[in-house]
Amino acid sequence: MCTVCGCGDTVTADGKVMSHDEAHRLGLAHSHAPVFQPAAPALPFPHVQAKGLSPHHDDHHHYGTGPAGVSVPGMSQARLIEVETSILAKNDSIAVANRRVLKALGVLALNLVSSPGSGKTTLLCRTIEALGDAPLAVIEGDQQTSADADRIRATGARAIQINTGKGCHLDAQMVGHAIDDLRPRPGSYLFIENVGNLVCPAAFDLGEAAKVAILSVTEGEDKPLKYPDMFTAARLAILNKTDLAPHCDVDLDLYEANLARVNPTIEILRVSARTGEGMPAWLDWLRARLAEAQS
Amino acid sequence: MHEMSLAEGIRSIVLDQARAHGFARVNVLRLEIGRFAGVEKPALEFAFDVVMRGSPAEGARLEMIDLPGQALCYDCGKTVDLSDRLDPCPLCGGGKLIPQGGDEMRIKDMEVA
Numbered sequence: 001m002c003t004v005c006g007c008g009d010t011v012t013a014d015g016k017v018m019s020h021d022e023a024h025r026l027g028l029a030h031s032h033a034p035v036f037q038p039a040a041p042a043l044p045f046p047h048v049q050a051k052g053l054s055p056h057h058d059d060h061h062h063y064g065t066g067p068a069g070v071s072v073p074g075m076s077q078a079r080l081i082e083v084e085t086s087i088l089a090k091n092d093s094i095a096v097a098n099r100r101v102l103k104a105l106g107v108l109a110l111n112l113v114s115s116p117g118s119g120k121t122t123l124l125c126r127t128i129e130a131l132g133d134a135p136l137a138v139i140e141g142d143q144q145t146s147a148d149a150d151r152i153r154a155t156g157a158r159a160i161q162i163n164t165g166k167g168c169h170l171d172a173q174m175v176g177h178a179i180d181d182l183r184p185r186p187g188s189y190l191f192i193e194n195v196g197n198l199v200c201p202a203a204f205d206l207g208e209a210a211k212v213a214i215l216s217v218t219e220g221e222d223k224p225l226k227y228p229d230m231f232t233a234a235r236l237a238i239l240n241k242t243d244l245a246p247h248c249d250v251d252l253d254l255y256e257a258n259l260a261r262v263n264p265t266i267e268i269l270r271v272s273a274r275t276g277e278g279m280p281a282w283l284d285w286l287r288a289r290l291a292e293a294q295s
Numbered sequence: 296m297h298e299m300s301l302a303e304g305i306r307s308i309v310l311d312q313a314r315a316h317g318f319a320r321v322n323v324l325r326l327e328i329g330r331f332a333g334v335e336k337p338a339l340e341f342a343f344d345v346v347m348r349g350s351p352a353e354g355a356r357l358e359m360i361d362l363p364g365q366a367l368c369y370d371c372g373k374t375v376d377l378s379d380r381l382d383p384c385p386l387c388g389g390g391k392l393i394p395q396g397g398d399e400m401r402i403k404d405m406e407v408a
Contacts, residue, residue: 081405084402087301087305087400199297199333232394
């Protein structure tokens with residue numbers, strides 16, 4: 001039961017059946033069955049209100065394979081249960097809910113993925129400066145320290161740091177919590193800087209509109225071939241630090257050919273966050289995606 | 296890749312299923328793993344043993360069924376079976392292929408008591 005208004009697991013709001021939490025997050029009026037009047041006005045971002053009540057408000061359980069009411073007490077004979085459930089089903093269902101909330105708010109969420117040291121945070125700082133007054137927020141993922149969030153906040157942008165501890169990737173639940181705390185403004189950008197890792201983050205949907213893979217020119221032209229999953233999952237690849245290319249004998253065309261080999265539809269931009277080369281094309285790409293998010 | 300997280304996902308599904316179906320023990324758990332899923336089987340077996348402790352699946356036998364990898368070739372437009380993610384198209388030799396399956400990681404069924 002929802003601890004904000006007391007309604008059941010699912011409600012009908014705006015003509016759609018959704019979880020009560022989604023209805024609250026979207027600020028939608030929703031009917032309760034059986035008829036139940038909330039004690040307080042329905043508020044978006046229920047996790048904030050529910051803090052301290054339960055670790056995660058138990059709100060994402062209804063997306064998983066919860067109790068189906070077919071308990072067979074006393075049954076002891078060995079039997080086969082067909083499960084046919086993806087191991088990542090829970091993450092994926094939370095990601096779907098995140099995506100629906102972000103879409104309803106017209107927020108463009110981008111999942112920035114790369115190996116450590118590709119220049120994600122510097123690119124992000126330059127991007128925030130270049131976007132000027134555009135509303136935006138940042139979720140920073142790292143194993144430890146708040147160094148990256150501190151760098152982002154120094155630009156004046158709002159940022160939340162998630163430390164994953166031993167974890168090697170952000171998951172949809174972490175991002176859902178962060179979205180609740182950040183409360184991104186409608187029509188804003190939400191940059192999610194994932195843990196520097198070209199392997200695991202490929203498999204974990206966070207609810208983003210697209211993954212952007214950042215690859216610095218010093219990493220080697222064969223990197224897309226070594227880590228194909230990430231570049232297959234990405235919509236855009238940014239070849240960063242192009243100002244260093246003349247100093248390290250790299251073949252930028254070969255980078256692009258290898259990216260196209262693992263993902264024939266990937267878009268590619270050459271950028272130097274340090275010198276600003278290629279930044280206008282990146283900013284145009286961002287604005288086009290934001291317009292899509294609001295359509 | 297992230298076999299510990301995967302094992303935790305399996306544990307969570309086992310607990311849900313145990314509540315739904317009222318069983319106390321899992322004897323055998325069968326997974327379907329696609330060829331491109333990037334799962335290290337020995338690592339997942341190890342993580343499974345560790346993570347299932349204290350759950351109905353503690354001590355359960357883990358069986359993994361391989362699913363083939365398929366990819367769409369952007370040169371000839373056909374969907375083909377691939378054994379390696381970076382292999383060329385077996386029909387036309389083209390090098391631009393996008394996976395169309397083979398990234399599955401799912402629990403197929405469980406033998407429970």
